[in-house]
Amino acid sequence: MRAFVVTAPGRASVRTVPVPVPGPGEVLVEVERAGVCGTDAEFFSGEMSYLHTGQAEYPMRLGHEWAGVVATLGPDVDPSWLGRHVTGDTMLGCGRCARCVDGRQHLCADRYEIGIRRGWPGALAEYLPVPVRFLHPLPSTVDAIAGALVEPGGNALRAVQAAQVRPGERLLVLGPGTIGLLCALLAAAEGVEVHVLGREEPSLAFARRLGFASSWTAETLPPVPFDGVIDASGAPGLPARAVELVEPGRRVVFIGIAGEPSPVDTRELVFKDVTAVGVLSGSAGLAGVIDRFAAGVVDPRPLVAATVGLAEVAPVLAGTRRPEWGAAPKLHVDPKR
Template sequence: MHRRGGCEHAAMSSTMRAFVLTGPREGAVQEVPVPEAVPGEVVVDVDRAGVCGTDVEFFTGEMAYLHQGHAAYPMRLGHEWSGTVSAVGAGVDPAWLGRRVTGDTMLGDRTCRRCRKGHQHTCEHRQEVGIRGGRAGALAEKLAVPAWSLHVLPDEVDAVLGALVEPGGNALRAARAAGVGPGDRALVLGPGTIGRLTALFLRADGAEVHLLGLEESEHVRTRETLPDLPFDAVVDATDAADSPALALELVEPAGRVVYIGLSGRPSTLDSRALVLKDVTAVGVLSASPGLADTIAAYAAGTVDPRPLVGATVGLDRVGAVLAGERFGAPKVHVDPRA
């Protein structure tokens, strides 16, 4: 049995497999030390981890945090995950052992004004799991995180759904910010994981939803084939620098635009149009305030994002996925023990 305080079996290995990114377009599976459950933290055996567009930006070297001093190579990616608590540190309730969990990506210092106001995801000194501040991510067999950041997964939310909670939390917040419901019409720019998840939550709220992308498909329209309809809300879930202005152009006067996508270069829009159309604009940074409600929606079956997962691969395939390997559906999951 595990001993409290995070001590491991004597027979257990002191190393584990993890995907380590060592530079732009350079990464491989390495044997790294198993994380310790330090005071206040737990160690989680990772069941599933999702590969995200942010991970791709780190892979290409374009991610802004690399140039702002918030992140540096080598690093371990992975901020969308689910797993089982296998060890607890001092001061952590041992009842966490064996629980199936996911966790918040944003780890504020819990002492600053923003954290005290409940906005720890905007903390100036925050770490971000697999992203910022040297906090190792979940593309590994094990992951260490603060106990306070955990969310328990009910039986109805399996490992696949658990690893979709973090992107789902972002999408849920974007859908709520759109402020639409029955009788309203929304447009989502970008049919990637976040865009499609946002569409699912918008539909669950009763809105009519359209998707706009670069290529035509059964559920996606292009600029040339988009119906000439009034849109009460437009959500920009792309990485295109011209999309914020397009969202403002397409939204109805007195409507709402929601910005959750990030481009690799500065975006511009005409604030005069924002004023003259009396439009409300909302930015969404993270899933943090939406995690619990996302888990509840998945558990109730209100939203089922499983079809968004095109494949589940092992750690050895992570490099290829980051380099562009695709499997039909937008999301790729990793099973670290596959």
Template sequence: MRTCTRAGVGRRAVGDTMLGCGRCRRCRGGHQHTCEAREEVGIRGGRAGALAERLAVPVSSLHELPPGLSPELGALAEPGGNAIRAARAAVGARSGAPGERSGARVLVLGPGTIGLLTALFARAAGAEVHLAGTTPWSLEFARSLGFPATAEGPAPPFDAVVDATNDPAAPARALELVEPAGRLVCIGLAGSPSPVDSRSLVFKDVTAVGILSASPGLAGAIGAYTRGEVDPRPLVAATVGLDGVAAVLAGERPPGALAGPKILVDPRPG
């Protein structure tokens, strides 16, 4: 959905959360998510969040959802857009077609929502994916999805290591674990600087990639969900109404929640 016409009224769409100015060099080059003057839905530039009664965004930021795609999958398009970019960076996929580097051995640090989605997309691309984490319940859930997952992580070699944690030491650990000529992908953000020795990057001839935003990956995630290549629905533990949002934001798990890490909000009455 890219043109503002009456025909678009009432159709379901996912909106990009990164809204560039549309005029600068970065925006004109298709990288509006790195625009210095960008606004971010619910975060930056005074933009209301998605739980607001009304939310105005440029029509150019909308991606129409196919008729057969459930609202639940639509809600997971934004985290999926981040994750598919991380997976493509890890397995070397540039075209978006799965399997460009089929058989790559990938380690994902951090089995949270983004880490698990990255693992799902990387596996769909033909990679052998392992996860490492710190909490027993998250590791158990990762194993329930068919991934080898341990606190220590398996032994190298790894063609790519993805840091999907908030641990400031994780990028350096990822660089230590990745094979020479491999790929280091950083999608997690720590609350303090994450030092990395650039000499290791050079001596190991490693390609380091930073992932900011789902913007370039939204269409790919929607397509993968629609084609059934990746099914993120097991990650959803529960769906709550607006009256349950405060408790969830306070860290409470809804009654009857499943084991997944993601809680969705359905703002519709009843």
């Protein structure tokens, strides 16, 4: 099969590799769509911290946002899975430790992460092996495009739920990227008044076209109280700004990861009685976001600017973007191209 393989910082190619053989309790998924994200770009550039802590190494196969069809069953897998449209969790916990038993498999010390951690191959390939216990069936109303947005959607749903903003209250989302806009869409669907903060006018204009008229730059942000703030930006200076902007006694949620430490004055947290929450993965939000996509409460597909083939992934990860793709933040890959 064809797969996108990163061999060193800035070096990758499409290679012919053996088709994976699913082990006991695993299936082989024929990948229909896979998303690329900032984590993939950091692995491609060599900046991702896992490369420097021994949790990942080259060569590696990227891709953790995906949807596809179950093509082959491993031993001991229920035959009813064959042919089903699915997506799945990225975080593959061991299932035995205290964290896994407690429902925190995304924090398992021995976890694999699809396309990210400990060598588990990713979805930028024609086929992907996945343990069946981490699969999520996709209803007929969720196509492959939306299905490949379930993983980032699960992250966004967890962030919105962690912010604890009620209908009619005001939420500020920092960063109009894929996660930030998914947060905005999910919160707006719950009746929350959503504001978006960004830096570049094209991305803010795109947010306005999605329906978020209250999309601002730092200079135009109105001096109104925000009942919750989600930092989905990855900018090292914005976590502290989030704490400044949130109403006393409310919550800030950190889901963006900066490339350098992000200083936050904990005295501000104490004096304002603010709760700060970090969100690592979408694991606990996957089922909920599938339900919302299936019901049409949220349509994530306008976030996809284009779908490319495997041969175009390296330029995309290096930052190349065609003008005709517009300002939508997400790019998808069809491994069959």
